[in-house]
Every structure is written in structure tokens, then in C-alpha cells.
Ligand SMILES: Nc1nc2c(ncn2[C@@H]2O[C@H](COP(=O)(O)OP(=O)(O)OP(=O)(O)O)[C@@H](O)[C@H]2O)c(=O)[nH]1
């Protein structure tokens with residue numbers, strides 16, 4: 001791709017960082033909390049099989065909640081200005097993700113579909129998937145995550161419109177509580193032309209189905 005790379009850092013610094021600011025506990029405090037939860041579950045944190053578990057859980061949290069240390073705006077901070085006149089919809093569908101619900105701290109997982117109409121250049125396709133992960137790797141509701149993905153793309157790229165659809169299964173509805181495995185939740189967020197024009201939303205849904213039986 002014969003593309004000119006343009007930095008959007010000036011625009012990026014205009015907007016507030018989206019990383020939540022909290023005072024983190026020490027690693028020892030985190031591990032002690034895991035030991036407490038093991039006891040709350042009914043087991044003995046000192047038995048051999050569980051002795052290393054607090055350390056592993058604290059480490060796993062680093063990956064599962066890596067989104068707190070990332071800024072989606074920085075990920076989108078690079079556009080390819082010239083893509084041989086392309087101005088139509090770009091849709092990356094079936095982006096798999098794992099998140100944790102903020103109510104029960106158990107996983108919900110599924111696929112995100114992200115579309116936008118470029119205005120001044122396009123962004124690397126992988127960046128759209130990275131943006132999904134930034135918000136998925138936090139304590140979330142599906143609605144908030146869907147809105148955050150659409151909003152940050154809209155804010156940084158200033159496209160003619162953004163459409164995001166998230167399709168997920170919540171383990172808090174499967175493994176506990178109401179116990180309804182297989183129930184899926186769909187959420188959408190539209191900006192710009194997708195919000196204003198129902199025909200554009202219809203086109204987004206048509207493209208989502210394209211090539212599928
Ligand atoms: N809107 C929304 N609700 C969610 C999401 N993830 C989990 N929930 C819901 O959060 C609600 C929490 O309800 P509460 O009554 O406070 O908690 P609870 O007693 O554990 O509820 P049950 O899950 O019905 O047993 C449940 O209805 C969950 O299904 C989400 O991403 N979005």
C-alpha cells in the first residue's frame with residue numbers, strides 16, 4: 001500500500017486520557033485478597049495445589065485487565081492518508097473478545113463487528129481489533145464497551161460514521177443465576193451517517209451477513 005502515514009498526536013493530546021485513575025494495591029495485598037476469596041469459596045489456600053494460586057491469579061489479572069493500562073486513542077494515532085481513493089465503508093467483523101462483567105467479575109465473550117466510513121484516510125485494520133481489546137480487558141457492561149469502542153473511533157478518526165455491534169454470551173447468565181446457556185446479547189452503537197440514516201444501518205447489517213448462508 002503506497003500510503004502516507006500521518007500522525008494524529010496533536011489531536012490525541014487534545015482529548016483526555018481514558019485510563020481510569022486509581023491507587024493500585026501492592027502485589028502482596030492482591031495475593032492476600034485471593035487467599036481470602038479461596039477461603040470464601042470454602043477451600044484452604046495453604047494446601048499444596050493452591051499455594052501458588054494467589055501469585056498466578058495476580059499475574060493473570062495483569063493480562064485479563066491489561067486494558068486499564070492502555071489508551072485506545074494512542075492505538076488509533078496513525079492513519080494512512082491515501083488508499084487509492086477509497087471512501088466506502090470499512091467493516092472488520094467477527095473480532096473475538098473476552099471481557100469480565102462488572103457485576104459479577106465473571107467472563108462474557110463473543111464477537112465485535114466494527115465499521116466506519118473514512119473521511120481523511122484509513123486506520124490499520126488491526127488497530128480496530130486492538131481498540132476492542134482495550135475496552136474488553138476491563139470490568140465492563142456490554143453496553144458501555146460497545147459505546148466506548150464507537151466513541152473513541154469517532155473522536156480520533158473523525159469519520160463520516162461509526163457502527164459497532166457486539167454479540168456476546170455472559171457467563172453470569174450461564175454458570176450461575178438464571179442459568180440460560182446459549183442466550184446471546186446483541187448491542188449496537190451508531191454515530192454520524194449510521195445514526196442519521198437508517199439505510200446506512202441497513203447496509204451495515206447487509207455487509208455483516210455478506211457471504212454467509
Ligand atoms: N445491562 C447489562 N446487564 C448485565 C451485564 N452483565 C451482567 N448483567 C446483569 O447484571 C444484573 C445484576 O443484577 P443484580 O440483581 O444486581 O444481581 P444478581 O442478584 O446477581 O442477579 P442475577 O444475575 O439475576 O442472579 C443481572 O441481571 C445480570 O444479567 C451487561 O453487560 N449489561
Ligand SMILES: [Zn+2]
Pocket residue numbers: 101102103104105106170172173
Ligand atoms: Zn454478570
